[in-house]
Amino acid sequence: MLNLELLRREPDHVRIASRRRGIGVEFVDRVLELDRERRAALTAAESAKAEKNALTAEISRAPDKKAAAAELRPKIAALDERIAAAGAGVPALEEQIAAALSEVPNLLDRVVPDGDTEALNVLQRTWGEPPAFPFAPRAHWEIGEALGILDFERAAKLSGTRFSILRGAGARLSRGLAHFFLDRAARNGYVEINPPLLVSRSTMWATGQLTKFSDQMYAFEGDGENEALYLIPTAEVPLTALHRDEILAADSLPVRYTAHTPCFRKEAGAAGRDTRGLIRQHQFEKVELVWLTEPERSFDDLETLTRNAAGLLEELGLAHRVMLLCAGDTGFNAAKTYDIEVWLPGSDAYREVSSCSNCTDFQARRSGIRFRRDAKAKPEFVHTLNGSGLPIGRVLAALLENGQRADGGVDLSPVLHAFAGFGSIEPDGSVR
RNA sequence: GGAGAGAUGGCGGAGCGGUUGAACGCGUCGGUCUUGAAAACCGAAGGCCCUUCACGGGGCUCGUGGGUUCGAAUCCCACUCUCUCCUCCA
Numbered sequence: 001m002l003n004l005e006l007l008r009r010e011p012d013h014v015r016i017a018s019r020r021r022g023i024g025v026e027f028v029d030r031v032l033e034l035d036r037e038r039r040a041a042l043t044a045a046e047s048a049k050a051e052k053n054a055l056t057a058e059i060s061r062a063p064d065k066k067a068a069a070a071e072l073r074p075k076i077a078a079l080d081e082r083i084a085a086a087g088a089g090v091p092a093l094e095e096q097i098a099a100a101l102s103e104v105p106n107l108l109d110r111v112v113p114d115g116d117t118e119a120l121n122v123l124q125r126t127w128g129e130p131p132a133f134p135f136a137p138r139a140h141w142e143i144g145e146a147l148g149i150l151d152f153e154r155a156a157k158l159s160g161t162r163f164s165i166l167r168g169a170g171a172r173l174s175r176g177l178a179h180f181f182l183d184r185a186a187r188n189g190y191v192e193i194n195p196p197l198l199v200s201r202s203t204m205w206a207t208g209q210l211t212k213f214s215d216q217m218y219a220f221e222g223d224g225e226n227e228a229l230y231l232i233p234t235a236e237v238p239l240t241a242l243h244r245d246e247i248l249a250a251d252s253l254p255v256r257y258t259a260h261t262p263c264f265r266k267e268a269g270a271a272g273r274d275t276r277g278l279i280r281q282h283q284f285e286k287v288e289l290v291w292l293t294e295p296e297r298s299f300d301d302l303e304t305l306t307r308n309a310a311g312l313l314e315e316l317g318l319a320h321r322v323m324l325l326c327a328g329d330t331g332f333n334a335a336k337t338y339d340i341e342v343w344l345p346g347s348d349a350y351r352e353v354s355s356c357s358n359c360t361d362f363q364a365r366r367s368g369i370r371f372r373r374d375a376k377a378k379p380e381f382v383h384t385l386n387g388s389g390l391p392i393g394r395v396l397a398a399l400l401e402n403g404q405r406a407d408g409g410v411d412l413s414p415v416l417h418a419f420a421g422f423g424s425i426e427p428d429g430s431v432r
Numbered sequence: 433g434g435a436g437a438g439a440u441g442g443c444g445g446a447g448c449g450g451u452u453g454a455a456c457g458c459g460u461c462g463g464u465c466u467u468g469a470a471a472a473c474c475g476a477a478g479g480c481c482c483u484u485c486a487c488g489g490g491g492c493u494c495g496u497g498g499g500u501u502c503g504a505a506u507c508c509c510a511c512u513c514u515c516u517c518c519u520c521c522a
Contacts, residue, residue: 043490060503069502
């Protein structure tokens, strides 16, 4: 949620920044007008309340309270009417302001390039060379099915399209990868969390998921008995909301959390895209990295977060590149986002494995996550950052495609031996 | 699922319907003392909103939302959450 004060003080700044997103800026004047009405009504109602409180205090000071009350009752009744009349519209105005503001995406950082398609994202750096194969490299679903470690047909039988089954070495490798990612996150100072996978509507709203991604989420509708619950589309949701409505001590920052969770997405609007393989699934596992940090350092922390995630690919020996997303490609919550893309030989292309975003105070304001610089300071909103570090399925796909051998087996990065329990998958599906 | 108890400031814990924005303790912060620290003593601290250039002024806030009353942390209603016991289970 945008800062209403900022909008009040520098409406032009908000207009300019919002135009870069390609969104209409009518909301600025509309919100300002609603805000003016709200403040006028508030002031009127509150000054009437002050008068009433003065009369009430007079009664409590009077020697004969009953007599004083009887005498002042008509004046108080008149004030009650004034208070009610003046303040009547305030809740509705507040709702309208909140509703208008909650649909507006975060302000983009200055360095975010203009552009409305991913083609205009800007290459930051590349690491590693796409490997050369003396044969035509196959896609991971072909490799995995041939090895008997991926089973899409039976997954479809159980649950439909966009589900997968990992079997034998595939399941073990998946588990090892999660372990590896969590291990490195711990080394980098992240505290591991095992959060709920079902969260309330208010939690979804607080992390900014309910506007743009509403149609992406699986939900249990609430009924008379039970509150609505949403399956998390990413661990970013529970991790960021962990300190909702809290005031943190400055010396506890930055707070860094990691979690390995399943993620659930409907993938509405992705019909026909990535229909094969592990790239786009309704259910996938991911290790997420989240920071709550001080405003002045959040963009530096975004660099650190991005390097934490990219460092995993380096350790795995997977070629990748880092892109700075352009305005049109940057998500609702984010002020600035780096995508990390890994090389997939089977697709002859880089594919996104991690989006690392600085959401500045946008989520923190929605969620009420604040900190106090010192004992006497006013609470300020923290900045929140998040990124994958990393998704299990997509990285597993990259490992299969990059490590594939002519005989159909797959060699794994040595660093994984300790985590997966093996160094290669042989053509018959056995491990070595 | 059944029965009961409770929700007060960073924490613990008081609180006859009328100077209780809230005693007391702990913790925090600032002093005094000390070479320094501890202890002791003195003092200061909630949050949100409106208004003001500022000093300041005002409103709301004792789980949430309503109600009673001139006046509610205190009374009534609903909801939410927590705890205990039973039941059930991983």
